[in-house]
Amino acid sequence: MTGYILDMNQFLNMDDVPDGVVVCDREGRIQAASVAFLELFGYADGELIGKPIEVLIPTRYAGHARQRERYQEKASKRPMGAVQKIFGLRKDGTEIPLDISLQPDSSGERVICFARDASEHVRLTEGMHRTARLDPVTNTWNRRAFGEDLKQAVSERAAFSKGICISLFDIDRFKDVNDTLGHSAGDQLLAAFCDRLREVMRPTMQLYRIGGDEFALIMQCCAGRERGLAFVEAAMAHLQRPLTVHGHSIPIGCSAGVVQAPADGETAEELISNADLALYKAKTVRGSSAAYTPELRDSVEQRFTLLSELRDALREEQFVLHFQPKVNLRSGVVVGAEALLRWSHPARGVMQPAQFIDIVADSELALPIGRWVIAEACRRAAEWNEAAGRPVSVAVNVFPNQAKRSHTLREDVENALSQAGLEPAMLEIEITENTVLDSSQEFREVLAHFRSSGISIALDDFGTGYASLNSLTDFPIDTIKIDRRFIRGVSQREGNDAVLKAMATLGRELGLKSVAEGVESVEEALLVRHYGCDLGQGYYWGKPVPHADFMRMLERPMEKSLAGQGVNLTPMQMDYLEKILKHRFPKSA
Numbered sequence: 001m002t003g004y005i006l007d008m009n010q011f012l013n014m015d016d017v018p019d020g021v022v023v024c025d026r027e028g029r030i031q032a033a034s035v036a037f038l039e040l041f042g043y044a045d046g047e048l049i050g051k052p053i054e055v056l057i058p059t060r061y062a063g064h065a066r067q068r069e070r071y072q073e074k075a076s077k078r079p080m081g082a083v084q085k086i087f088g089l090r091k092d093g094t095e096i097p098l099d100i101s102l103q104p105d106s107s108g109e110r111v112i113c114f115a116r117d118a119s120e121h122v123r124l125t126e127g128m129h130r131t132a133r134l135d136p137v138t139n140t141w142n143r144r145a146f147g148e149d150l151k152q153a154v155s156e157r158a159a160f161s162k163g164i165c166i167s168l169f170d171i172d173r174f175k176d177v178n179d180t181l182g183h184s185a186g187d188q189l190l191a192a193f194c195d196r197l198r199e200v201m202r203p204t205m206q207l208y209r210i211g212g213d214e215f216a217l218i219m220q221c222c223a224g225r226e227r228g229l230a231f232v233e234a235a236m237a238h239l240q241r242p243l244t245v246h247g248h249s250i251p252i253g254c255s256a257g258v259v260q261a262p263a264d265g266e267t268a269e270e271l272i273s274n275a276d277l278a279l280y281k282a283k284t285v286r287g288s289s290a291a292y293t294p295e296l297r298d299s300v301e302q303r304f305t306l307l308s309e310l311r312d313a314l315r316e317e318q319f320v321l322h323f324q325p326k327v328n329l330r331s332g333v334v335v336g337a338e339a340l341l342r343w344s345h346p347a348r349g350v351m352q353p354a355q356f357i358d359i360v361a362d363s364e365l366a367l368p369i370g371r372w373v374i375a376e377a378c379r380r381a382a383e384w385n386e387a388a389g390r391p392v393s394v395a396v397n398v399f400p401n402q403a404k405r406s407h408t409l410r411e412d413v414e415n416a417l418s419q420a421g422l423e424p425a426m427l428e429i430e431i432t433e434n435t436v437l438d439s440s441q442e443f444r445e446v447l448a449h450f451r452s453s454g455i456s457i458a459l460d461d462f463g464t465g466y467a468s469l470n471s472l473t474d475f476p477i478d479t480i481k482i483d484r485r486f487i488r489g490v491s492q493r494e495g496n497d498a499v500l501k502a503m504a505t506l507g508r509e510l511g512l513k514s515v516a517e518g519v520e521s522v523e524e525a526l527l528v529r530h531y532g533c534d535l536g537q538g539y540y541w542g543k544p545v546p547h548a549d550f551m552r553m554l555e556r557p558m559e560k561s562l563a564g565q566g567v568n569l570t571p572m573q574m575d576y577l578e579k580i581l582k583h584r585f586p587k588s589a
Contacts, residue, residue: 031110097119165258232258257289310343393427478513480503485518
C-alpha cells in the first residue's frame with residue numbers, strides 16, 4: 001500500500017521519493033511502503049501492511065526490536081550515512097546492505113524510514129579495505145590486518161576457548177640478499193617464503209607480512225604452544241629448500257617465536273610482546289625456533305634493570321680495563337695486550353663481560369661505552385710504551401653498533417689517539433666475522449682509512465662465524481685471531497690440529513699475522529708455534545690483569561716465554577720439545 005507521508009503539515013507522495021520509504025507505528029507494525037521499497041525487498045503491494053518491521057531484519061540482529069522500542073521512546077532524526085551498519089532481509093531470504101534514515105512524523109506516533117541499496121558502496125568499500133590490508137609484494141595480509149584480525153580472534157570467545165597460537169618469523173640474512181643481488185631478488189625471496197609456507201598451512205591459519213622480512217602467522221584452534229611449535233618447526237624444515245634467484249642458489253632460512261593464547265597473554269598486545277621475546281631468543285641461534293616461557297619475561301625485566309645500572313656505571317666511572325698479554329711465539333716477549341672491559345659494581349664486585357656485555361652491545365650504550373674503552377686503552381698503551389721503551393700495542397674490540405655508526409667510530413678513534421699521544425701503529429681494532437657480514441660500505445671505507453693511517457685491523461674469533469674466506473681479501477684485514485676452540489685440547493689430539501694448521505698456513509699465504517687464542521699449556525704453546533702462528537694469547541702467559549699488573553709484566557718480559565711463568569727454555573731445549581711434538585704428531589709436521 002502506497003500513499004502520502006505527513007511531515008511538518010505538508011503532504012508528500014512517497015512514490016515520488018527515489019529511495020525506498022516505509023512507515024511504522026509505535027508498535028513497529030508497517031502501515032505503508034513505497035513502490036521503491038517493495039521492489040527493494042521483493043514484496044508485492046499490500047503484502048507488508050500490518051506486519052512487524054522485524055520481518056525485514058535478519059535473525060542475527062536479535063536485539064533489533066528492543067533497539068526500536070528505545071528509539072521510539074525518544075525518537076529523533078537520524079540521517080543517512082551509517083553504511084554497512086545494518087542489513088535488510090529480502091523476501092527470498094537473501095540479505096542486502098542498507099543505508100537508512102529515520103525520522104519521526106509531526107504527531108510522534110509514527111516513524112518514517114528511508115532505505116537505500118548500499119550494495120555498490122559496500123563492494124567498493126570492501127575492495128578498498130582489502131587493498132588497504134594487503135601486502136602487494138607477497139599477496140599476504142599486512143601489519144594493519146594482523147593487528148585487526150588478532151584483536152578480533154582474541155575477542156571471539158568461541159575460537160579463543162579452543163586456543164590460538166601466534167608465530168612471528170624473521171628471515172635470516174635477508175639484508176645480504178638485498179645488498180648483493182638487489183631489491184627485486186629480495187622481493188622474489190619474500191614471495192617464495194610465503195608461497196612455500198602456504199603449501200603446508202592449514203585452512204584455520206592466516207599469514208601476514210608485518211615488516212621488511214618479518215611475518216606473522218595466526219593459528220586458530222591450536223590447543224597448546226607445543227602443537228604450534230611443532231607446526232612451525234615442520235614448516236621451517238619445508239622452507240629450507242634453496243631458491244634460485246638471478247642465477248644464485250639462496251637457502252630460505254628463518255627464525256621463529258611462538259606463543260599461545262590464553263596461556264601466554266589475554267590481549268593482542270601481550271601476545272605480540274611475548275612472541276617478540278620468543279623470536280628474540282630464537283634468533284640467538286640462527287635458523288631455530290623458540291616458544292615463549294615466563295622466564296623470558298623475567299630475563300627482559302632483569303635486562304632493563306641491568307641496563308639502568310649500566311647507565312649509572314658509565315656516569316659514575318665504574319668501568320675499568322683489564323689487559324691480557326699477547327706474546328711473540330718466537331721470542332717469548334710480550335708485544336701487546338687485548339683490552340677487556342670489566343665492571344666494578346658497587347654491590348656485586350668486579351663483573352666479567354659475560355654478565356653484561358651482550359646487554360651493552362644491543363643498547364644505545366654501546367657508543368659511549370665503546371668510546372670510553374678506546375680512549376682508556378689508548379691512554380694506557382701510551383704509558384706502556386713510555387715505561388717499556390719499546391713498542392707495545394693495544395687491541396680494542398668494536399661493538400656492532402659502533403660499526404653501524406662508522407663516522408662516529410672514526411672520530412672516536414682519532415680523538416683517542418690524539419689525546420693519548422699514541423702512535424696509530426700501536427692500536428689494533430678487532431672486529432668479529434658477524435660484524436663483517438652486517439657491515440656497510442661506509443664501515444669498510446673507515447677500516448681502510450684506519451689501515452692507511454697505520455692502525456691494524458684484526459678479525460676476531462676467526463672460524464666461528466659465517467663470514468666467507470673472501471672477507472679476508474675484501475676487507476682490510478691485517479691479523480686473524482684463531483678462536484680458542486681450535487686450540488683447546490689439541491696437544492692431546494682432542495682438538496682439530498689439521499684445521500689449526502690450515503688456518504695458520506692460510507694467514508701466512510695471505511700475508512696476515514695469526515694470533516692463537518686460548519693457549520693454556522706448554523704443549524699447546526709449542527704446537528701453535530710449530531704450525532707457524534705469530535702470536536699467542538691465553539692463560540698460559542697470563543689472565544687479563546689490571547693496568548698496574550700489566551706494567552709489571554712488561555718489566556720482566558722474558559719470564560713469559562714458551563716455557564711458562566718463571567722458567568726459560570734455551571733454544572736447544574725448545575727444539576728438543578718440538579721434536580717430541582713432531583714425533584707424537586707426525587702428520588702435523
